[in-house]
Amino acid sequence: MTNETEYGFETIALHAGQNPEQVTGAVIPPIFQTSTYAQPAVGEHLGYEYARTGNPTRTALEECLAALEGADHGICFASGMAATDTVLRRLAPGDHIVLGDDAYGGTFRLISAIYTGGGVKWSPADLTNPAVLDAHWNPATTVVWLETPTNPLLTVFDIEAIAEITHRHGAKLVVDNTFASPYLQQPLALGADLVTHSTTKYIGGHSDVVGGFVATNDEEWANDLRYLQNAIGAVPGPQDCFLTLRGAKTLAVRMDRHCENARRIVELLLSHPAVGDVLYPGLDGHPGAQIAARQMKAAGGMVSFRVKAGMEKAMELAASTKLFTLAESLGGVESLIEHPGAMTHLSAAGSPLEVPDDLVRLSVGIETADDLVEDLRSALDRI
Numbered sequence: 001m002t003n004e005t006e007y008g009f010e011t012i013a014l015h016a017g018q019n020p021e022q023v024t025g026a027v028i029p030p031i032f033q034t035s036t037y038a039q040p041a042v043g044e045h046l047g048y049e050y051a052r053t054g055n056p057t058r059t060a061l062e063e064c065l066a067a068l069e070g071a072d073h074g075i076c077f078a079s080g081m082a083a084t085d086t087v088l089r090r091l092a093p094g095d096h097i098v099l100g101d102d103a104y105g106g107t108f109r110l111i112s113a114i115y116t117g118g119g120v121k122w123s124p125a126d127l128t129n130p131a132v133l134d135a136h137w138n139p140a141t142t143v144v145w146l147e148t149p150t151n152p153l154l155t156v157f158d159i160e161a162i163a164e165i166t167h168r169h170g171a172k173l174v175v176d177n178t179f180a181s182p183y184l185q186q187p188l189a190l191g192a193d194l195v196t197h198s199t200t201k202y203i204g205g206h207s208d209v210v211g212g213f214v215a216t217n218d219e220e221w222a223n224d225l226r227y228l229q230n231a232i233g234a235v236p237g238p239q240d241c242f243l244t245l246r247g248a249k250t251l252a253v254r255m256d257r258h259c260e261n262a263r264r265i266v267e268l269l270l271s272h273p274a275v276g277d278v279l280y281p282g283l284d285g286h287p288g289a290q291i292a293a294r295q296m297k298a299a300g301g302m303v304s305f306r307v308k309a310g311m312e313k314a315m316e317l318a319a320s321t322k323l324f325t326l327a328e329s330l331g332g333v334e335s336l337i338e339h340p341g342a343m344t345h346l347s348a349a350g351s352p353l354e355v356p357d358d359l360v361r362l363s364v365g366i367e368t369a370d371d372l373v374e375d376l377r378s379a380l381d382r383i
């Protein structure tokens with residue numbers, strides 16, 4: 001498939017990087033379960049030498065995901081954290097990271113506990129007012145790192161405005177696009193320099209594989225990341241690449257249903273007396289609603305809310321639904337519920353990124369909407 005930019009998202013998902021295999025004509029890129037490749041002569045090879053460096057199943061996935069993000073370069077990793085880590089490896093001691101002040105707990109842990117040991121500095125910032133970034137710009141800042149919508153508070157940051165400020169100061173903007181997926185939001189087109197993903201979530205979409213991905217149009221970063229991918233070796237195996245690519249094919253139709261079902265759940269939450277604030281970027285009252293409407297195709301499948309009766313009842317609720325499974329992670333076809341303060345975001349306890357203890361996070365799946373609404377309603381009625 002050439003001229004990918006002429007095709008729609010669904011077409012790209014099914015065809016980019018996925019020409020029929022040359023030897024047999026297999027329509028689906030095979031799982032090349034090999035660690036090495038025979039070479040015709042010393043110093044000559046057919047494009048692949050060793051499977052840490054490259055694997056055709058991985059190439060297919062990298063080309064497809066890059067095309068979905070509108071990127072020239074795509075690089076896959078063994079997990080979202082491996083993708084994050086490989087991007088951060090490019091920083092030097094003394095470099096400073098601005099981290100949006102609501103972020104995935106693992107990203108916070110990696111930066112605050114591991115990278116600071118290597119001399120990298122960081123500070124959290126409330127990027128809902130991008131001007132704050134300008135006013136307090138630290139000359140050592142080389143990277144601004146944000147998620148939008150954020151995990152788990154579903155705060156929306158203005159990618160375009162933040163990219164403009166970041167670039168004016170000569171730094172790079174990285175957007176973790178895991179929550180939106182490239183179907184709902186394409187940060188590179190809005191000015192971001194790099195996009196990262198936990199493909200474990202919406203892109204894989206079936207809760208059966210862990211993976212990570214980075215996309216960029218920056219040639220220099222792409223070359224460095226390729227070098228680091230091979231040097232560090234946190235690469236996904238061919239089976240994982242196959243499953244992730246299989247998931248990516250249906251991303252668009254799944255996301256449409258996730259968004260529809262999330263809307264129904266939000267309606268229930270807004271009308272239920274046990275529920276306090278409902279955090280969803282598609283709500284008119286949400287502070288980021290206008291930005292979300294501008295930079296996202298729809299508001300997504302993640303919904304968070306606060307339980308009026310407090311922490312204990314929030315935990316009780318999270319353990320009492322039947323269809324919403326109590327579990328970490330998100331973005332799969334089945335609905336999940338969790339208590340971020342005690343689960344996914346425990347590593348941020350006591351930090352500026354701590355989350356409220358009465359918060360419950362839902363990953364709304366693609367089950368029959370009425371069933372999901374009934375399940376959550378009866379659990380809410382009981383608390």
Ligand SMILES: *Cc1c(COP(=O)(O)O)cnc(C)c1O
Pocket residue numbers: 079080081082104106107147151176178179197198199200201210211212
């Ligand atoms: C899950 C997640 C990650 C980490 O990805 P893994 O695949 O679990 O390593 C990073 N960012 C966000 C927003 C996530 O939800």
